[in-house]
Amino acid sequence: MANEKLYLYPLWIRIWHWLNAALFIILLLTGISMQYSNPENPFLISFELSVQLHNICGIALSINYLLFIFGNLFTSNGKQYKMKTKGLFKRLYDQSVFYLFGMFKKQDPPFPISLENKFNPLQRFIYSTAMYIGFPIIIASGMAMLFPEIIIPQLFGVSGLLVTALLHAIIGFVLSLFLFIHIYVCTIGNSIISNFRSMITGWH
Numbered sequence: 001m002a003n004e005k006l007y008l009y010p011l012w013i014r015i016w017h018w019l020n021a022a023l024f025i026i027l028l029l030t031g032i033s034m035q036y037s038n039p040e041n042p043f044l045i046s047f048e049l050s051v052q053l054h055n056i057c058g059i060a061l062s063i064n065y066l067l068f069i070f071g072n073l074f075t076s077n078g079k080q081y082k083m084k085t086k087g088l089f090k091r092l093y094d095q096s097v098f099y100l101f102g103m104f105k106k107q108d109p110p111f112p113i114s115l116e117n118k119f120n121p122l123q124r125f126i127y128s129t130a131m132y133i134g135f136p137i138i139i140a141s142g143m144a145m146l147f148p149e150i151i152i153p154q155l156f157g158v159s160g161l162l163v164t165a166l167l168h169a170i171i172g173f174v175l176s177l178f179l180f181i182h183i184y185v186c187t188i189g190n191s192i193i194s195n196f197r198s199m200i201t202g203w204h
Contacts (some may be wrong), residue, residue, distance in 0.1 A: 008118045013077060016067050019197055021179075023061040028130040028176050035169070058142045065135055068150040080119055082126045091121035103188060113204060123185075130178050134171055141168035 032105040037043030072078035111120040152160040189195040
């Protein structure tokens with residue numbers, strides 16, 4: 001199985017993945033720029049350009065997310081995000097132990113990649129949480145700030161706009177952590193670039 005060549009990533013997944021990554025990185029950089037700069041004192045990117053790019057890329061990311069949803073609804077890729085609750089914590093524990101210790105001892109992974117399971121249990125849990133909880137929240141909160149007239153004026157006695165902005169920033173921070181962890185995990189394949197090559201060619 002270790003030497004078997006598997007076609008895991010169809011063209012639509014690769015297009016969606018790289019577009020999603022590019023848009024998210026631009027949103028991260030422009031979001032940081034808006035957070036830590038003002039019109040007179042730009043941080044990374046000028047404030048005005050950051051706002052424009054953030055809005056455009058936010059809309060593009062939302063449309064791209066629909067590609068992900070429809071793709072998972074109408075192709076077999078959707079089953080990769082379904083989790084069986086029975087024995088879940090045991091599977092998460094086993095995979096975590098492998099990442100922390102086993103792979104450094106050259107042990108075989110407890111859940112080898114296959115056509116039926118291209119994600120190990122920990123990946124499936126994290127990816128499903130990010131894509132089906134994190135992304136909807138950050139998209140919805142971003143759209144609400146783009147059209148602030150739809151935000152509830154008061155929420156539990158606090159400004160609805162403030163709550164929305166905080167939620168957007170917090171989820172953005174959490175997803176940015178996911179991005180960096182995702183990139184690191186991608187480097188621990190057969191070689192540092194093998195997983196990146198797979199997302200270009202489709203073959204694992």
